[in-house]
């Protein structure tokens with residue numbers, strides 16, 4: 001069984017990023033793949049304070065000095081074989097909400113108990129921007145940078161797009177919009193294809209890595 005965790009970095013309820021995540025995960029959900037989505041909407045997550053508590057006092061089930069909604073995320077991230085992380089484009093990079101989660105995951109790099117806990121898990125990235133050419137790719141690379149810092153292995157979608165799932169939430173990524181339609185990313189057929197391809201490639205890689213770990 002491959003456990004996939006989708007982390008949706010939009011603070012908005014029922015966001016475009018979340019609906020694109022659902023489209024991507026529905027392409028891989030099946031007999032041997034279990035998926036779960038965590039959205040940052042409504043979550044209270046404090047900034048990492050760089051207190052280094054995790055390096056000295058972390059123990060099993062006790063991840064961080066701060067006690068907030070990260071506790072659920074820590075447990076689900078540990079349980080996952082693959083993380084599909086999606087962000088809205090905020091000023092050409094990932095959302096601050098997601099950056100905060102990434103900073104707090106530092107305790108899975110240097111933590112006394114959970115050091116290197118994310119090593120060789122698979123990561124894949126997706127981003128939704130208002131415009132086709134206003135930071136989607138830079139957003140994806142900010143997510144990739146986090147994966148590399150955690151020693152994760154990055155999956156990419158292949159011939160459709162280089163970095164990951166690339167959705168736009170205005171019509172054709174032009175800035176035109178229908179005020180009655182909250183989920184315009186669902187009209188971005190190409191973006192949804194890249195999202196599904198990203199999820200499929202991620203699961204394929206996660207299966208290879210899991211099989212390799214069993215044999216070694």
Ligand SMILES: Cc1cc2nc3c(=O)[nH]c(=O)nc-3n(C[C@H](O)[C@H](O)[C@H](O)COP(=O)(O)O)c2cc1C
Pocket residue numbers: 010011012015016017018088089090091092093128129130131132133134135136168169
């Ligand atoms: C603070 C902020 C900064 C943004 N910066 C960009 C940007 O640089 N480029 C872009 O294409 N869209 C930008 N947007 C628009 C969002 O990326 C876009 O509306 C996206 O669909 C929001 O995703 P959501 O519906 O999942 O929350 C920005 C939105 C906000 C709130």
